[in-house]
Amino acid sequence: MAQKKLGKQTVMFQNPPSIMATSSIVGPKEGQGPLKDYFDIIIQDDLWGEESWEKCESKLQQEAVRLALSNAKIVESQVDYLFAGDLLNQIIASSFSARSLQIPFFGLYGACSTMTESISLGAMIIDGGYADKVACVASSHFSTAERQYRYPLELGNQRPLTAQWTVTGAGASILTSQGEGPYVTHVTTGKVIDPGIKDSNNMGAAMAPAAADVIVQHFKDTGFKPSDYDLIITGDLASIGKDIAEDLIKKEGYSISKVYSDCGVKIFDNEVQDTHAGGSGCGCSAVVFNGYIYKELLQNKLNKIMLISTGALLSPTSAQQGESIPGIAHAVTISNSIS
C-alpha cells in the first residue's frame, strides 16, 4: 500500500477528495459583519420560524446540508455519509437534523473543532474508497450556547473583554471522490492539550496551545513552510488566542504572521459590533470556511490554505468540578491544485 501517513499525525491523500459545493447560513448579527456578502442565507431573527433556539439551530444545520446538496446538484440519497456535530448537550442540533436528512450518520463532538474534524474523517472515508460523496456540517447558535454554557440571556449578564461571541450559523461541505477542486490534500489530527486555564470567558487562550501544536506538527510532518500557504486560519481563537498561538508557533521556529488569520477575528467588526475578543462556536469556522474561504478559492484569490478549527473541551459540570479547559485542534489543507 502506498504511503498515506506522513510523520506522526498527518495523512496525505492519494486521490484528494474534491469539495464540490458548500453552503453557509448565518444569523442577523453575522449578516451585518464584514463577511456578509459571502454568506448564502442571512436569517432575519434568531428563531427562523421555530419555537425554540435549539430547534432553530437544528434547522440551520439541516437547511445548510440541503442547500449544499442543491449547490452540488445532488440529492440526499446520493450521499453516503453525514458527518455532523454541534455544541449542544447530546448534539441534538445534529441528531434532529440527521433525522430529517436520512443519510447514514456519524455524530461527532469536537467542540468548535468540529468542522475540520468532519472534513478530516469525511476525506479519509472518500479517499479510502468507502464513499463517493459525504456531507460535513457543523453549527452553533448564540442563544442556545449562552443559556447552556453560561447564564440565562434574560439576565443581561456583563461579559468580560476576553469573552467571545458564539456565532449563529451553520456551514456544510460536500466532498466527492471525482471533482475539479478545491481539494482536501492533507489532514493533521490534533491531540488534547491543556494549558491549565480555568476561566471559561478566556477560551482563546485555552485553545491556542492546541492550535499551535497541530500547526507546528503539520509543518514537521509535511515539510511545508508557512510561505507555502496563501492563508493559515484558525477557527475561533479570536484576538487574544490568535496572538498567543502566533507567539507559540514562532518559538518553534515558524513565522506565520504574513499569512495568518482567525475566523473569529474575521467574522465580526469589533469596533462596531461589540463582540469583545471575537467570534466562537462550531459555526464560526464552518461559515467562514464554507462562505468566505471556499468562494475565494473558487475565484483563485486563494489557492492553498490551511484551516484549523479549534475546540475548548469543557462542560459546565467539568468547570463546576474545578477542571481546567483543555483544547483540541484539527488542521486540513485545501488547495486548488494537487501538487
Added chain:
Amino acid sequence: MAQKKLGKQTVMFQNPPSIMATSSIVGPKEGQGPLKDYFDIIIQDDLWGEESWEKCESKLQQEAVRLALSNAKIVESQVDYLFAGDLLNQIIASSFSARSLQIPFFGLYGACSTMTESISLGAMIIDGGYADKVACVASSHFSTAERQYRYPLELGNQRPLTAQWTVTGAGASILTSQGEGPYVTHVTTGKVIDPGIKDSNNMGAAMAPAAADVIVQHFKDTGFKPSDYDLIITGDLASIGKDIAEDLIKKEGYSISKVYSDCGVKIFDNEVQDTHAGGSGCGCSAVVFNGYIYKELLQNKLNKIMLISTGALLSPTSAQQGESIPGIAHAVTISNSIS
C-alpha cells in the same frame, strides 16, 4: 479501486482490521451479574478513588484504553488515533481521558451506539491505510447518567418497569492492520429513525426500529442470512426493545430468533438485580463486547458475530421541548476468519 461499498450502507473490508486486544472495566453491580467472570477489572465502589462520578467515568475510560494497550503489548505512542465517546454533556469523560492519553483524538457522540460507531470509523481508517493501530472506546456510569438525564440520585425516585439501568463501565478495542483476528469484516452504518416515542423511560422501544432497520439493511447489502451468524447482538434494547426489534425484523422476512441476543439483557440478572428492562448506556455494549464476546471469539465458542450498538438521541432539553426520541444503530461484523 476495488469495490468496498456493498449496497446502500455497508462497507466490506479488503484487508480486514484485526482486533488485537480489548479491555473491560465495570462497576460493582455489573461485577455481580452473569458476565462477571469475563470482565478484566471490577471496581469496588462507584468513585474509584476520584472526587466525583464524572471523574470516575473519565478514569474508567482512560484505564480501559491503558489496559487494552497493555493487553496488546503496545504503548500510547504506537496508536495513530483514538476514537472515543460517552453520554456526558460535551463528552467530558472522553475528552479528559484523551488529555491524559495524548493520542490524536476524534471525539464521537452516538449516544449508546458509540462502541460500534468507533469500531466502524476505526476500521475504515485502518483498512484505508491511514493508521496502523487505533483505539476505540466508550463508557457510561450509572450515577453520572442518572443525575444528568433524570433525577438527583438522592431523590430515590421510583423507576417504571420499562426503565433500563445505565451500566457503569468502559470497554476498549485495539484495532491493527496486521493481525490474526478476530477481524472486523463489514460495517453497516445506520440512519436516524424516529418511531415517535416520547417516554424517556422506554428507550428500548425508541431504539428498536433503528436497530431493526440497520440489521435488515445489512442482510440486504451483504446477502448474509441470520444463520450465517453465531450471534447477532444489539447494544441496549433490553427486554422490551429486543422483542420489538425481533418482530420488526421478522416482518421484513428475516428470522433471527435462534441467534439473537441483547447486551442489555445479558449483563444483568433481572430476577436478582432488579434492573427492570435491563442494561443501557454506551458502556453496556462496550463491556459486553470487549469482555464477554471477544473472549468467546478467542476461544472459538463464537466464530462470526454481528454487534449492533444502539443509541437514543435525546437530551433533557429536547424532551422538555416536546421532541420525541429518535434512535440510531450501527452494525459491525466480527469474524475469526476472513471469508
